[in-house]
Amino acid sequence: MPYSDLSPLWISLKTAFVATIFAFLLGIAAARWMYSYSGKAKGLIDGLFTLPLVLPPTVIGFLLLLLLGRNSPVGQMLKQLGITVIFSWSATVIAATVVAFPLMYKTVLSAFEQIDNNLIHCARTLGASEWRIFWQILLPLALPGVVSGTILAFARALGEFGATLMLAGSIPGKTQTMPIAIFFAAEGGKMGEALNWVLLMVAIALLVIAAINYWSGTQHSAKWHAIAHWLSIATDRVANVIPFFNYATKNPRSYRHSPLAKGVKYGNKGLFVNLKKHLPGFTLETQLEANGQPLGLLGTSGSGKSMTLRCIAGLDSPNQGRIVLNGRVLFDSQRGINIPSRQRRIGFVFQNYALFPHLTITQNIAFGLQDLPQAERRQRVAKYMDMMQLQGLENRYPEQISGGQQQRVALARALAIHPEALLLDEPLSALDTYLRSRIEKLLIETLSTYDGVTLFVTHKLEEAYRICHNLLILSQGKVIANDAKENIFERPPSFEVAQVTECKNFSTARKIEPQKIEAQDWGCTLQVVEPIPDSLTSVGIRAHHLTFPSHPDAENTFPCWLVMTSETQHRTTLYIKLHHPPDHSQHYHLQVEVYKEKWADLKDRPFPWYVCLDALRLILME
Incomplete structure (x- = not known):
């Protein structure tokens, strides 16, 4: 086969490479936006993004022709600028990008959706902006999906035929890709030439399949850790120099009120909560006050304990009410105040610990300390590593340590940011009896020197009794008791409180x-x-x-x-x-x-x- 006959190969590779770059950038951006978007039009927008997957390529080509043709508004504008798109190599790239984009978008979106939401919520409580969360949590953890989506997008762009033929035609040496060369060779009776191109495309397809299997194989978890680790470090500096950017949230009004970004200041010390939130089956109505003494939130599963913590931390928004911490108004429905979670200075220890799996123990604890100088950051991390008896685990990943050690890392990370309030959502429930006893003792010692507000959620009376001075009992979203633990235990005011207190x-x-x-x-x-x-x-x-x-x-x-x-x-x-x-x-x-x-x-x-x-x-x- 003469060298000149290889032009479809070079055109295909060049087109697929450029189209993959565009599909990569557009697909990740679209996936990130759709991941955070929860509007009523989400289904419609997702359908439009994935439409090229289900429509025949010739239909896609025809629609592109209508959009970019000489008689279209876009075509007329391009003509005035002296730009010709139709029947050019640019048209080949456009057609390949359009058909490859849905594969990139859907693969990356699926990878984003498989990430534990608690990791995102935890990053917000540690002060991370949405931009930093994307670069240091979402993207590294979705890296296998991003790589797979990129390979699939390249393969789809390489094999594109119908849309390319409609929009770019078959111009030898300019727009004639391998699929088009196969079609015209077979049509002209040159079956041997068509077979050669087919075998070449089969070989490339097998390489693509092998690459996907290699990159998505579970046996390469150590390699993924290394790549994600490097990406997180690299983007750490990038995220700090890029101008602050926030994606749309469920409560955009709170972000538009920039003068309230740090809360309206009042003189009272402690946490004051009066909130109402509609939940499936009941309405959560919580009223509480807490200061330096740990307050235990006790109740059966589904009583509203965890949702109360999430509203205080800003991870969910009440329908009505007011939340004030040390004089700062964090939420006020009447005044339109809803401070973002990252600005509330609240430490949160999740039930499953929510440790970032791609970061080492040191990096997990240091995640909320990005604003500190390097020397001070290292000093503070060392302090809490010592406090939680984690020496020697600095360079390990969460999956390489025990459940008790993971719980201590989560507690150290929450305390390292010097929060004004510490929220503990059943932090001992995932531990066996022996570990629970040890961690409980460590927790009591730690809280005895912590001068902020502590809320401890549990459904075990004995845990709450040993750790907390005061108890608040919730049932079906209502506060049915709020008093010193001795009073509630000795004299429960109602049958329901007596039941909850065992x-x-x-x-x-x-x-x-x-x-x-x-x-x-x-x-x-x-x-x-x-x-x-x-x-x-x-x-x-x-x-x-x-x-x-x-x-x-x-x-x-x-x-x-x-x-x-x-x-x-x-x-x-x-x-x-x-x-x-x-x-x-x-x-x-x-x-x-x-x-x-x-x-x-x-x-x-x-x-x-x-x-x-x-x-x-x-x-x-x-």
Whole structure:
């Protein structure tokens, strides 16, 4: 085959290379915009972007011809500028770019959407702008998808035929690409020449497939870490010198009010929250005040605990209300104030820790310290590495350390920015019992020296009781209790609060005398010490407050029989029935928790036993 016959190859390669560059830039920009866009037209815009994937190439070529033809407005404007597009190599590039763009766009968008949203939210709480998040989080983590999309876009541009033929024609040495050369060779009966071009394109296609398999292979995670690591370092400096830029957000009004960017200042110290947010199934209405003492948010799953933290951090916006931190108004629906998350100076420890997987432990902790000089940044990172006992892990990645170590890195990263408030969203839930105990102890020690506001979300009463001084109980979005932990535990104000705080024994109740009630479900009359509320509905007693005296002489003491037991390594739970022996295993009145030593002494007693419901321990509920 003479050298001149290779011109379709050089034209195809040159066209595909240039078209891939355009598709690369346009595809990433479009994917980034669509990733953050949540308007009503999102589906329509996505459909327009992907239209070249589903339309026949000749239809795409015809539409381009209408757009750029000599009689079109664009064509007339180009003609006045002395620019000719139709039937030129530029037209070949345009056609290849249009058909390659959707592959780049969809592949990169899918890669963006697979990234854990908590990583993006975490970066915002650490003060990162949207521009920096794109360069240092989104793009590095989506790198396999970007590479795959680029290879696919190149392959699609290389194989483009219909749109190119419509827009650029078949001009040998100018616009005749390999697919067009194959078509005209076959049409002219030159089957051997067409076969040669076909084999060459098959070889290129196989190389493309091999490249995609190589770059997307999971066995290359170390290589991806290295590339993403390099990209993050390289863009660190770029992001700092490029002018500040923000993409559109769900709350653009807050960004337009630049005088409020740092919040309206008032004199009060601490966190004040009064918010309302509509959620599926209920409306979250949270009112709280917190200062230097850790406040525990307790409640069942779906009660609104995590959403409260997200609204305070600026990751979600309430429908109504006001949030003030140390005198700065972070959110005020009436005044149109909604400070971006990156400017709220709030540290957030996520339930899954949200460590950046492509950054080392040192880089994770230093992520929120970009405004500090290098020397001060290193000093602060070293301080929190020591505080969290992370020495020796500086150059490891999150996947190379244990769950307990990851939790400590997340805590160090949140504290390193010196936040005015620290929000902990069930930070111990992913740890096993041994690690949870160690991290809990470290957390208590750390919070004892932290002088900011701390909110600790959990659904475990024991965690909240050990770590926090005050508790706020949420149920279905409503605050049902807010008091010192001792008060809530000893005197829960309602049946629901008692349930959330793990009281296990309840009975409907009615007042008989000023200091006497009837526990109807237990079939007994009880003396009480506390004043009986007029709207009394229930009485309760905690499982570990019941005792077993040897004789029935004490007040509120009744005969009982053992129904069944349930054991842990330290305690035994006894299910007992009052007054009469049980008929079956589910026929019991009370649960009693005793230590193993007490159970060893108790189990050999003859029935009936006697159980005492201490009047000081009875919980009277409205």
